Amino acid sequence: MKIPFKYVRRNFVARRLTTAITIAGISLVVFVFSAVLMMAYGVQKTLIATGSDDNVLVARKAANGEISSIIPSETANIIKSLPQIARAPDDSPIASGEVVVVINLPKISEGGISNVTVRGVSPPAFQLRPQVKIVAGRMFAWGAREVIVGSAVAKRIEGAQIGKEVKFVGNQWRIVGMFETGGSGFDSEMWGDVAQIHDAFRRSGSFSTLTFRLQRRDQFDPLRAEFERDNRLQEFEPKIEKRFFEEQSELLATFIRILGIFVTLIFSAGATIGAMITMYAAVANRTAEVGTLRALGFRRRSVLGAFLVESLLIAVTGGAIGLFLASTLQFFRVSTLNFGSFSELEFAFALSPQIVIASLAFAMLMGVLGGFLPSVRASRLNIVNALRSS
């Protein structure tokens, strides 16, 4: 015989306060768990969105990020002549040699300094990155000391709005437009003419990275083979652009995950123990009832099941609340230093179906662990002793 769910549900309501506290504890834990996963995922999502599967980015093998990579101009020319690269109607390679540096600018909120990425681009850059759309002002003029800023920069950096001027390397650079890329890493950058950046920084022709489009996606492997074969290209490495930026996020995302999961595991141990305490008390208080149920003919298994289900109910309720609260974080965009690129990155907490499932599963695990031993105890109660205990 199965114990009716009605019994389970009514008991759940009867011990409101202690149940509420246990639910609160579990929802807190799930909240932290989900929030951490959402943060890490948000970082990755932003950076993955930055790159495309059709583009290849070449950087120095040993470089840890774009800013510490150097590609001499001769090498850049060699790469640009590779057959796998797509060509424009005028037969020029659709390739953008770029110089990436980091400059310090003050933050609008909370004072302090922010590291902002400045990217000097070549004309093909916009063809390579169609997601970049100018939403205010205009595009910078090639040959002028002008820049356009990503939406995150305009929002967070002091003096980085259209019409203002930013000073670096002894020159004033005029901000003439703002662009949006739909939530990718580029939103946290400033773009200008690479030739002008070269001139200002005295980089005389060497680039940080070279980005180009392949004629066809399957050309990547032959391209990579070419890099390995050619002596002159051995210190450099091509990567699918999406993959390159994904790797840039790995350090930060991993850090968030490790710390977050360590912490969550501990929290969850605490919450599970809280659930256990509540369930043990529930069992102790209902000893006579259990005895009655058993005397009426309900089997041990049913008793165990009923208590376990009650425990799960508590846990899932807590989990759902915690998850719901965490999901409201999606409205927040935060900005932090990305270790990989040594510059500021704006991202939003992002929820994925995997995170939802993981959080609920985690909640249920806490419920099962917390409720298991007490349920076993309930099922093992000796009928006679139980009936006598009132």
Add this chain to the structure above:
Amino acid sequence: MRVFKLMLKNALRHKLRSFLTILGIAIAVLAFGLLRTVVTAWYSGVEASAANRLITRNAVSFIFPLPYAYRDQIAKVPGVEQITYANWFGGVYIDKNQFFARLAVDAKTIFDVYPEFIVPKDQFEAFQRERNACVIGSDIATRYNLKLGDLMQLEGDIYPGKWAFVVRGIYRPRDKTTDATQMFFHWTYVDEQMKQEMLGRGGDVGWYVIRIKNPDDAARISNDIDALFKNSRAETKTESERQFQQGFISSASVIITSLNVMSFVIIGIIMLILGNTMIMSARERTLEYAVLKTLGFSSGHLVGLIGGESLLISFLGGGFGLLFTYPFVAAFQAFVPKGWFPVFYVEFVTVVLAGLSALLVGVVASIFPIQRARRTTIVEGLRFIG
């Protein structure tokens, strides 16, 4: 105090429940300790700052170099006692996951300006003699099992090419806050190579470190130095070492804030666990509390009984939690990729805070049950079935 025996027996009444509660609190205190230690580790750079050191770097950002020629000019500024410089070499050692500072420095002056890196005299001299010698921190030596005379191969990125350095010195850290994971080699060696290999490179310094006579002069000297190079191609920004380190931290403020928030959440969880237990216990003892009141015990006595039991449990939990914090923190550090936290230890303040939290929790968790016990009249209590 006379009711201490009753209090103790009450706490032990449900051994399993008390054990679980203490365990729950211990675990939460553990997490609190870990979180605070991570935050502390983040600030370790700031803590290690010396009040009499200034950092001069390129005003545009840290990654842009300054001319070597600036050195003599800065040295002449009144109040400057000693000046050294360094370049961030970066590069790859073994693979891209080995994080520690690799710096090309002025071998003659670096240890003068940083007395907290203690190098034996003979090793210091050996370092001076060889162009491609290097000095490494004791933690690096341990981590990679390096001894004097061993070779370290680096693949450069900012300074392209393959480099080999010979370990001629191993420094030990003077203070708890000192980073023992740095690697120093000759700036002159790197500079020479760059001039030979790559056109237009060389003559660049990453940043200058200045020791001043009087910390109070920091602001004035900083302004004086920056004034020297205003409106040049490479304008400088000079600030105290502390401010410089704090600049790094503020960029990761989101993470630090999250960690601090989580610390509070932890305290909240502990309160819930203990509060839950206390409420249940108090509820079960409603009849007994009424009997005690009948015997003449006042509300004050009940407050002491319940509050005392709550504090007893929270202190036991806090005590165990603190006991296991040290090994737990060590385990965390083993888990985390090497080099993420060069300086990682449990501060005394953290221990104190954990203790205070246990106290706070013990008090707060008992509020609700105490209120309930006080408000329940004797007659109601005697009738209580539970």
Add this chain to the structure above:
Amino acid sequence: MAALITVQNVSKSYWRDSFKIPVLKNITLEVPEGEFLGLMGPSGSGKTTLLNLVAGIDKPDTGAVVIDSTDIAKLGESALAKWRSRHIGFIFQFYNLLPVLTAFENIELPLLLTPLSKKGRREHVETALNVVGLADRMHHYPKQLSGGQEQRVAIARAIVTDPTLLVADEPTGDLDKNSADEILTLLERLNKEYKKTIVMVTHDPRAAERAHTVRQLDKGELT
């Protein structure tokens, strides 16, 4: 002899939602010192309520409750608690011993409120244990004792501070015939030999027989 207890024009009602239910209606009662009074009546008659008022664990809506010249109806909470510890020994139907304390410790409990030293307390407890005849069980826990033994421990607890007045609420209600007899004999002894004034609520006629005076309560009125 002057009345030890004077209940004067006392009324008490209880509130259930918005209904006022009168329990005691204008009760006046005098109990002389050394009396063994039995209060009887059907359930709901208010006898336990009257007992509670005399014992100082509840307060009347109107009227005075004067015990040994003190109108306890006028005392504040903490003064009342102090008064109780000195003047009242309460015996419950379900004994109400603290399960985590031994018999000795249960009896010692009221003495913790006095300035007595540990040695002094021990003497008093041992005396009380001897009176109720349970000296050999002093280190047993309540769950190791029979019902009758538990009640005897409870009585020892009630007399250990040598209170002015013993108050008993259905003391034999949960006991079998033999144990009930023992307890009633003990109460009689306390009254005759030790001159204790006892007010007992019961609806067991055998218990009522042992009392000197019996009053009936019906629907809140004394007869």
